[in-house]
Amino acid sequence: MEKVRQLIEQPINELGYILDDVSLIKESGNLFLRVVIDKNGLVDIEDCIKVSHAINPILDKEDPVKETYVLDVCSKEKGE
Numbered sequence: 001m002e003k004v005r006q007l008i009e010q011p012i013n014e015l016g017y018i019l020d021d022v023s024l025i026k027e028s029g030n031l032f033l034r035v036v037i038d039k040n041g042l043v044d045i046e047d048c049i050k051v052s053h054a055i056n057p058i059l060d061k062e063d064p065v066k067e068t069y070v071l072d073v074c075s076k077e078k079g080e
Contacts (some may be wrong), residue, residue, distance in 0.1 A: 003064045004033070008055040012037060015054055017047065020076050024065065031069040033059070036076055043075035 001022045009019045012035075021036040037043060037051055052073040059071065 004059070007058050007062050007064060008035065011054050011058060012051055015051060017043075017051060024069065031067055032072045033065055033069045034072045034074065036074055038076040048073040048075065 001024065005019065005022050008022070012019045016039060018038040019035070020038045021034070023034045023036075025032045025034055035051070035055065037047065039047065052071060055073070056071060059065075
């Protein structure tokens with residue numbers, strides 16, 4: 001996950017967010033690349049969508065996770 005963190009941390013920071021955690025989790029038979037973000041104030045769904053749109057092309061291009069996964073950008077509260 002260090003490679004993923006290196007790829008996405010700067011773009012996330014440039015949008016004004018903090019990358020709190022990156023993990024690969026299997027739930028209900030699906031693999032999730034969970035990216036937990038934080039910021040000053042409340043992180044809402046629009047924030048998660050904004051970050052998802054920014055990092056998805058980077059992850060698609062660099063392909064750091066070889067398995068098929070679902071990108072899940074969420075707030076720190078969900079990730080705790």
